[in-house]
Amino acid sequence: MFRFLLILIIAFGTSCSSNQNSIVKLKIQGSSTVNPVVSEAAEILRKEKGWDIEVDTQGGSSGGISSVAEGLCDIGMSSKPVSSQDISKYPGADFKSFAIGIDGVALAVSNPVWESGIKSLSKLQVQDIYSEKINNWSEIGGNDAPIIFYNKEPGRGTWQVFANWAFDGNENAPSISHPEVGSNEEGRNKVSFNRGAITQLSYAWVSGSDKVKAIGIESNDGNTVTPSISSILDGSYPISRKLFVLTNGEPLGPKKEFVDFLLSDRGQKLVKKYGYLPVR
Numbered sequence: 001m002f003r004f005l006l007i008l009i010i011a012f013g014t015s016c017s018s019n020q021n022s023i024v025k026l027k028i029q030g031s032s033t034v035n036p037v038v039s040e041a042a043e044i045l046r047k048e049k050g051w052d053i054e055v056d057t058q059g060g061s062s063g064g065i066s067s068v069a070e071g072l073c074d075i076g077m078s079s080k081p082v083s084s085q086d087i088s089k090y091p092g093a094d095f096k097s098f099a100i101g102i103d104g105v106a107l108a109v110s111n112p113v114w115e116s117g118i119k120s121l122s123k124l125q126v127q128d129i130y131s132e133k134i135n136n137w138s139e140i141g142g143n144d145a146p147i148i149f150y151n152k153e154p155g156r157g158t159w160q161v162f163a164n165w166a167f168d169g170n171e172n173a174p175s176i177s178h179p180e181v182g183s184n185e186e187g188r189n190k191v192s193f194n195r196g197a198i199t200q201l202s203y204a205w206v207s208g209s210d211k212v213k214a215i216g217i218e219s220n221d222g223n224t225v226t227p228s229i230s231s232i233l234d235g236s237y238p239i240s241r242k243l244f245v246l247t248n249g250e251p252l253g254p255k256k257e258f259v260d261f262l263l264s265d266r267g268q269k270l271v272k273k274y275g276y277l278p279v280r
Contacts, residue, residue: 023050023051023052024049024050024051024052024254025051025052025053025054026042026051026052026053026054026074026075026254026255026258027053027054027072027073027074027075028042028053028054028055028056028073028074028075028076028077028245028258029055029056029057029058029059029063029064029067029072029073029075029076029077030057030059030060030061030063030064030065030067030073030076030077030078031057031060031061031064031077031078031079031156031157031243032057032060032156032182032183032184032185033079033103033157033158033184033202033204033243034077034078034079034100034101034243034244034245035055035057035077036204036274037100037101037243037262037267037270037271037273037274037276038055038075038077038245038262039055040270040273040274041258041261041262041267041270042055042258044261044266045257045258045261051254053258057077057182057183059155060152060153060155060156060157060182061077061078061079061080061155061156061157061160062154062155062156062157063155064076064077064078064246065078065082065086065095065246066089066090068093068095068246068247068248069086069089069090069092069093069095069248070090071248074247074255075245075246075247075251075255075258075259076244076245076246076247077243077244077245077246078097078157078243078244078245078246079103079156079157079158079161079202079241079243079244080157080160080161080241080244081097081242081244082095082097082244082246093248094248094249095246095247095248096246096247096248096249096250096251097244097245097246098244098245098246098259098262098263099242099243099244099279100243100244100245100262100263100267100268100271100279101242101243101268101271101276101277101278101279102232102233102240102241102242102243102276102277102278102279103202103203103204103232103240103241103242103243103276103277104202104203104227104231104232104237104239104240104241105158105161105162105165105200105201105202105203105227105239105240105241106200106201106202106203106205106206106214106215106227106239107121107126107198107199107200107201107214107215107217107239108187108188108191108198108199108200108201108205108206108212108213108214108215109191109197109198109212109213109215110191110192110194110195110196110197110198110212110213111192111211111212111213112143112145112195112196113137113142113143113145113195113196113197113198113213114213114215116137116142116143116145117141117142118137118140118141118142118215119215119216119224120215120216120217120218120224120226121140121215121216121217121218122217122218123165123166123217123218125140125218126166127166127167129147129149129198130149130151130166130173130174130176130178131174131176132176134147135147137196145195145196146196147196147197147198148179148194148196148197148198149178149179149197149198149199150178150179150180150181150187150190150191150194150197150198150199151176151178151179151180151181151199151200152180152181152182152187152199152200153180153181153182156182157241158184158200158201158202159200161239161240161241162200162239165238165239181199184201184202184205185205187199187200187201187205188201188205188206188209188211188212189211191211191212192211192212201214203227203232203275204274204275204276205275206227207227207275208275214226214227217237217238217239219238225237225238227239229275229277232277233277242279243271243276245258245259245262247259263279263280265280268280
């Protein structure tokens with residue numbers, strides 16, 4: 001009898017251990033822009049499959065790329081493509097990128113700046129504001145208020161897309177000590193609480209917001225284009241980018257299932273839900 005009970009205990013313990021070990025675990029890290037879509041997808045798969053999925057935005061897009069390359073996470077999130085510099089920095093990595101959506105980068109100003117008449121800026125004016133050649137909104141038709149430019153932290157995909165447009169390559173952007181923000185939420189909050197503020201934000205974080213306003217971009221021919229789903233989709237709005245998830249090597253097993261979910265009809269509905277344009 002004792003021997004029979006011992007066999008049952010061993011068998012039960014082995015079964016429990018096997019079940020525990022079979023739980024799928026995924027760590028996903030990177031861009032705060034991509035995060036809302038991925039976080040909800042993770043929540044769906046947690047409920048439907050019982051997976052253990054951790055999602056965080058530490059380090060932004062660059063953090064997602066480096067963590068994938070170094071094996072610190074399973075899937076990276078990035079609002080910029082993997083660059084030649086990334087490939088050179090991590091020669092042992094086999095980056096595989098999957099575009100899941102399209103986004104615009106808006107120049108967001110506080111409500112007082114908007115109400116003072118600043119509804120659009122030219123590329124030259126943006127360059128001069130960033131370079132601190134223009135320091136007060138009154139210099140370009142607004143109220144007498146010092147300009148506070150909240151710049152994205154180094155490595156954030158939003159900054160790189162902005163700098164590529166504003167300075168024809170982010171390597172050409174001047175090194176200016178602006179106050180920095182990390183996530184889109186932090187940037188939006190800082191601008192909303194500072195009457196002379198401006199920053200770069202994902203369009204999805206400005207659209208429909210009563211905290212900040214997205215200004216238009218004046219083209220050389222005198223036309224003004226504001227960020228919208230239609231202007232981003234047709235390419236008339238000049239500051240846009242694809243949103244990616246990436247892996248080191250071809251994704252297999254649960255990693256492939258997660259990527260496939262983001263590219264499925266259900267995943268693409270999440271992309272649209274958060275104000276981005278689906279790639280399908």
